[in-house]
Amino acid sequence: MRRGIPGSVAHLSSVLVLAGLSAAAWTAWLGWDQQRDAHPDGSTTGPYEAWQVIGQ
Numbered sequence: 001m002r003r004g005i006p007g008s009v010a011h012l013s014s015v016l017v018l019a020g021l022s023a024a025a026w027t028a029w030l031g032w033d034q035q036r037d038a039h040p041d042g043s044t045t046g047p048y049e050a051w052q053v054i055g056q
Contacts, residue, residue, distance in 0.1 A: 029055065 029052060036046040 030048060033049070033052065034047050036044045038044050
């Protein structure tokens with residue numbers, strides 16, 4: 001079935017909205033934490049904590 005231009009525009013806008021929401025979710029959940037944690041032995045971990053990755 002042909003969707004035509006109105007159907008294509010609706011599909012494209014849906015994809016763009018989903019991409020925007022995905023970027024906003026990443027920024028809200030993971031994007032704010034950019035600092036690595038330094039340990040006494042000199043090693044580093046991060047920037048994400050396990051709870052952040054599991055929660056995403």
